[in-house]
Amino acid sequence: MSTQKLNHRSAITTEGTSRSPNRSMLRAVGFKDEDFGKPIIAVANGHSNLTPCNAGLAELSEAAEKAIYNAGGMPRTFGTITISDAISMGTEGMKCSLVSREVIADSIETVCRGLSYDGLIAVGGCDKNMPGAMIAMARLNIPAIFVYGGTIKPGKVNGKDVNIVSAFEAVGSYAAGRIELETLYDVERNACPGKGSCGGMYTANTMSSAIEAMGLSLPYSSTMAAEDAEKIDSAAASGAALLNLIEKDIKPRDILTKEAFENGLRVVMAVGGSTNAVLHFMAIAHAAGIELSLDDFERIRESTPHLADMMPSGKYVATDLHRVGGIPLIMKMLLENGLLHGDCLTVTGKTIAENLANIAVTPPDNQDVVLPFDKPKYAQGHLVILKGNLAPEGAVAKVSGIKRKNMTGRARVFETEEASLAAILNDDIKAGDIVVIRYEGPKGGPGMREMLSPTSAIIGKGLGDSVGLITDGRFSGATYGLVIGHVCPEAQVGGPLALVEEGDSIIIDIDKRLLQLDISEKEMAKRHKVWQAPAPRYTSGVLYKYMKAVSSASTGAVTDL
Numbered sequence: 001m002s003t004q005k006l007n008h009r010s011a012i013t014t015e016g017t018s019r020s021p022n023r024s025m026l027r028a029v030g031f032k033d034e035d036f037g038k039p040i041i042a043v044a045n046g047h048s049n050l051t052p053c054n055a056g057l058a059e060l061s062e063a064a065e066k067a068i069y070n071a072g073g074m075p076r077t078f079g080t081i082t083i084s085d086a087i088s089m090g091t092e093g094m095k096c097s098l099v100s101r102e103v104i105a106d107s108i109e110t111v112c113r114g115l116s117y118d119g120l121i122a123v124g125g126c127d128k129n130m131p132g133a134m135i136a137m138a139r140l141n142i143p144a145i146f147v148y149g150g151t152i153k154p155g156k157v158n159g160k161d162v163n164i165v166s167a168f169e170a171v172g173s174y175a176a177g178r179i180e181l182e183t184l185y186d187v188e189r190n191a192c193p194g195k196g197s198c199g200g201m202y203t204a205n206t207m208s209s210a211i212e213a214m215g216l217s218l219p220y221s222s223t224m225a226a227e228d229a230e231k232i233d234s235a236a237a238s239g240a241a242l243l244n245l246i247e248k249d250i251k252p253r254d255i256l257t258k259e260a261f262e263n264g265l266r267v268v269m270a271v272g273g274s275t276n277a278v279l280h281f282m283a284i285a286h287a288a289g290i291e292l293s294l295d296d297f298e299r300i301r302e303s304t305p306h307l308a309d310m311m312p313s314g315k316y317v318a319t320d321l322h323r324v325g326g327i328p329l330i331m332k333m334l335l336e337n338g339l340l341h342g343d344c345l346t347v348t349g350k351t352i353a354e355n356l357a358n359i360a361v362t363p364p365d366n367q368d369v370v371l372p373f374d375k376p377k378y379a380q381g382h383l384v385i386l387k388g389n390l391a392p393e394g395a396v397a398k399v400s401g402i403k404r405k406n407m408t409g410r411a412r413v414f415e416t417e418e419a420s421l422a423a424i425l426n427d428d429i430k431a432g433d434i435v436v437i438r439y440e441g442p443k444g445g446p447g448m449r450e451m452l453s454p455t456s457a458i459i460g461k462g463l464g465d466s467v468g469l470i471t472d473g474r475f476s477g478a479t480y481g482l483v484i485g486h487v488c489p490e491a492q493v494g495g496p497l498a499l500v501e502e503g504d505s506i507i508i509d510i511d512k513r514l515l516q517l518d519i520s521e522k523e524m525a526k527r528h529k530v531w532q533a534p535a536p537r538y539t540s541g542v543l544y545k546y547m548k549a550v551s552s553a554s555t556g557a558v559t560d561l
Helices: 020-025 057-070 092-114 129-140 162-176 181-190 205-212 231-249 258-271 278-288 294-302 318-324 327-338 418-423 450-458 520-532 541-549
Strands: 040-045 075-080 119-124 144-148 155-157 160-162 385-387 393-399 408-412 433-437 466-473 481-487 505-509 514-517
Touching: 040 057, 040 231, 057 075, 057 119, 057 231, 092 119, 092 129, 092 278, 092 541, 119 129, 119 231, 129 144, 129 278, 144 205, 144 231, 155 181, 160 408, 162 181, 162 450, 205 258, 205 278, 205 327, 231 385, 231 466, 258 278, 258 294, 258 327, 278 294, 294 385, 318 327, 327 520, 408 418, 418 433, 418 450, 433 450, 433 505, 450 466, 466 505
Parallel strands: 040 075, 040 119, 119 144, 385 514, 408 433, 433 466, 466 481
Antiparallel strands: 155 160, 385 393, 393 481, 408 505, 505 514
């Protein structure tokens, strides 16, 4: 490989002796004379045994390292963190989840920028690993590729598939007297049978699919099972592909164009992906210098059919999608119907259209994981942007699988997630109520917790079609029902959600994209005049620093705006 295209500005290419100690440092970690002209590649390894999502990443990192070395590069591995959303869900610890996205991005950027590396391969599994790595790649703009750790296989209870969401919903079902305690235990014991990220089209699989669609990971890699041999093969292929990117000087911002973001959004809509995609797309676009707004989500949604019948609102998990053709099948269907930008560049060194040249145009027969383009699950995408006097900057609703799209209900106001969950489990929430959970936004939480516990409890109680929920927090990719998150401006900064009072009438109208508090402007102004921001919940440490720096969810909850 030519050394003329190397981008690192370290002592290994500097003539003379004044900086020779830098070479000595590298000799101490394995460099030989012949290695000093090779590109140095960072391998950001998210391995840990904290969570099944990350438990298998060491093998993938090792496979990528070996491939990089064999292809003429010098891999240098370092670790980065993870927070398990599912483990921290419903606890104070969940406030650190979104914070971890920034920590991951900052740590990868710090190492690669500080050591002037020539390329980056990031290996991650859990929800925030992927957007964190993408943000770092966009900031650094050195040749880069993402390796997904892979999805978990479903567990089994009485012959039926179960997953982590089954466990959360079983808690609500048991509290409602709908299942026995032993059934709850059976679900809990079997929901997560091995390594890999949560199996439905939740946040991890949503973001892995989006990254593949945007061109920063290899075709098919986003839906592979973590425990299958092809995942190791894909990691090795990714290592080799990165050296090709360095040779051709293809960088992330050559790939992450506005059209690439639109491709990613199309796929997210087509597979029924997580509401978190909105937050992460905005943050990645900010890092890449791409103008992206909530209006872009609505524009893409309106013209994109929902093609894959995926959990949480559907029947299937990511391994089922992989079995019938994976994300390349979805992309080819969109491309064939004029909904994908085929000329976008990818980490293969080829365009989207070139990558998809030999992919079938129609889904296989005798399966209903992916539906025909002219007979989709829904005619339009499922992530709806709502506005109104409760959300002047916007809010996000996930409407797949819901039977009721319009509701006027009585506000039941809670200042924390824990208080709302207690009310739901104690049967204090009735049909027709709209649960309002506030001061859980990026600044208010701080950290913008996911509300899977209360939403799952609502489903488990059998109230999924009759109770709404609104929050300035966010939702797990596993959430479904008449729920609206990312309400902006958030309550902590005086957003209208802070002004809702118990018993107020709230209007949710998905068809009109409306989220409205049914009071006059005069009354709204009166309430705002006497409102006072609550004291910060943290006054030192990482959550305090995050609270001081973080932007609105409407701009991606970034910390460098």
